[in-house]
Amino acid sequence: MEKLEKRLKEIDKKIDRFRIRIKDSKDLKAVEGVFDTFTLKTLYNLANKGYIDALGGVISTGKEANIHHAFGCGQEEQQEREIAIKVYRISTSNFRAMQSYLIGDPRFKNVRHEKRSIVFAWTKKELRNLKKAQSAGVRVPEPFVERDNVLLMEFIGEDEIPAPQLREVSLTPGEARKAFDTTVEYVRKLYHANLVHGDLSEFNILMHGREVVFIDMGQSVTLDHPNAMEFLMRDIHNVTRFFRKKGVGIEEEAVVDAVLGE
């Protein structure tokens, strides 16, 4: 209880600068429950640097990360805009499993610390992958900045409503065909830029109107990764299966050829 009060006080002190739009103490408790103290510190830091002006609602809570809506700035702009904040969990079940392999190993005495640095590296990796995808001509959320376990990027959507995932939209056969062609083109562009998404499916593709947007690239790998081709084939399999169900007549081999070809 004392600890909670101390943390609440800590938030109180910084709240003016952070300008979280909080109406009453109930909302304050909500924020307290969503972010751990460490993440709050990182968010304050980004707010002080001018990247975040105000936090909005939660867009998604997943196994590895939570996504929040917010208002803030891109890297060099002054104008406030809608942004998405991806907060990677520092303690996830994955890491608990990992931890059990590290117990007793003198190199990992400070497991807590190790765990953090793995998550931080992951966050950096996602920013780098998104940048790489963007310069390869693939439509992804523009990444702005990362710090520790927090990544700020372009919000895909409008008025605090995120664009739906591909699995959630209904498409005419013509629209499905177009979205599929773009998806294959993006997989091809990534491949020729030495990158494999690695977790591509109807969950990690957003449909912003008729625009196809690839997201979630923390796990993406370069082609020198030992499993790169296996991941690429799985990505192709996932999207082909999805679009075939939507009535797009296409064979997987043809997609593989299209991706690998010049």
Ligand SMILES: Nc1ncnc2c1ncn2[C@@H]1O[C@H](COP(=O)(O)OP(=O)(O)OP(=O)(O)O)[C@@H](O)[C@H]1O
């Ligand atoms: N930039 C963004 N703009 C709008 N919505 C987003 C954005 N990034 C993510 N989302 C939404 O949040 C969801 C989860 O994001 P993401 O796929 O990056 O996290 P995740 O790593 O899959 O998390 P988990 O797999 O643990 O659920 C997405 O499916 C999408 O609906």
Ligand SMILES: [Mg+2]
């Ligand atoms: Mg995802």
